[in-house]
Amino acid sequence: MRTSLSYLALAGFLIFTAPIASAQIKMNSKGIGALGKGLKAVTFSDADAAKLASEAVAYMDTHNTVAGANDPYTIRLKKLFSKHQSEGGLNLNFKVYKVSDINAFACADGSVRVFSSLMDMMTDDELLGIIGHEIGHVANKDTRDAVRSAYKREALTDAASSQSGVVNTLSETQIGAFASALLENKYSRKQETEADNYAYDFMKQHNYKVTALASAFNKFADLDKSSNTKRSKSEKMLSSHPESADRAAKVLEKAKKDGLTK
Numbered sequence: 001m002r003t004s005l006s007y008l009a010l011a012g013f014l015i016f017t018a019p020i021a022s023a024q025i026k027m028n029s030k031g032i033g034a035l036g037k038g039l040k041a042v043t044f045s046d047a048d049a050a051k052l053a054s055e056a057v058a059y060m061d062t063h064n065t066v067a068g069a070n071d072p073y074t075i076r077l078k079k080l081f082s083k084h085q086s087e088g089g090l091n092l093n094f095k096v097y098k099v100s101d102i103n104a105f106a107c108a109d110g111s112v113r114v115f116s117s118l119m120d121m122m123t124d125d126e127l128l129g130i131i132g133h134e135i136g137h138v139a140n141k142d143t144r145d146a147v148r149s150a151y152k153r154e155a156l157t158d159a160a161s162s163q164s165g166v167v168n169t170l171s172e173t174q175i176g177a178f179a180s181a182l183l184e185n186k187y188s189r190k191q192e193t194e195a196d197n198y199a200y201d202f203m204k205q206h207n208y209k210v211t212a213l214a215s216a217f218n219k220f221a222d223l224d225k226s227s228n229t230k231r232s233k234s235e236k237m238l239s240s241h242p243e244s245a246d247r248a249a250k251v252l253e254k255a256k257k258d259g260l261t262k
Helices: 011-036 046-062 072-086 116-119 124-139 142-153 159-165 170-182 189-205 211-225 235-240 244-257
Strands: 093-097 104-106 111-115
Touching: 046 111, 046 142, 046 170, 072 116, 072 124, 093 116, 111 116, 111 124, 116 124, 124 142, 124 189, 124 211, 142 170, 142 189, 142 211, 170 244, 189 211, 189 244, 211 244
Parallel strands: 093 111
Antiparallel strands: 104 111
16 A cells, blocks of 8 residues: 555656756755765754655645545545544644545655545545554654655755754755655555554554455555556555555454454
């Protein structure tokens, strides 16, 4: 499941970030000196990651169609997740992107974005499981590490910041390239498995139907099997995750042990 900031190299986003390709090349060439002069010295606190993630999400919110307060998608999501905005001591906020890709992602600032096409194919319980997975990436600090990785990969630091160890504030031009790099970041299979475990525990803790997490994974397994060559990039990138069917089987195995398969 490339729900998560984890598996988004989305066609919809790339349409908007494509015009900054030349600027990205320029930024990378500018950052070469920093790479040789102590880029590794730049440290990332949780606050640094949250700040940069917030800037990237604000950029994405303005470059995608966000469902309004009275939109049925927003009403449904609010009904499901309004009581989870402080889940695990986190400060979470939820919005719906009305796009065709089947996806969702979370960021280090606690922003969770769910795509309308994903909501169309999932039941409420399945959606709870998927977003529980996304919350897991935030709680496990995976999203913080994704910010750090994207920041360094795009060489968005100059010699001054690399020497001082202070994270730069991104310019308006840089933020688009950073947002794109952030969305293209891939979590490790270990991180994905740990987020799955978080989602299961989230469902169990709140007395939701834990087997719905398995049925959600099985729906992704059906996408894996699809021979449709027109599948979006986000759907094709499911291969970077553990096999969806295997993930579903592990959930059902845990549920059986916990006596929660009914």
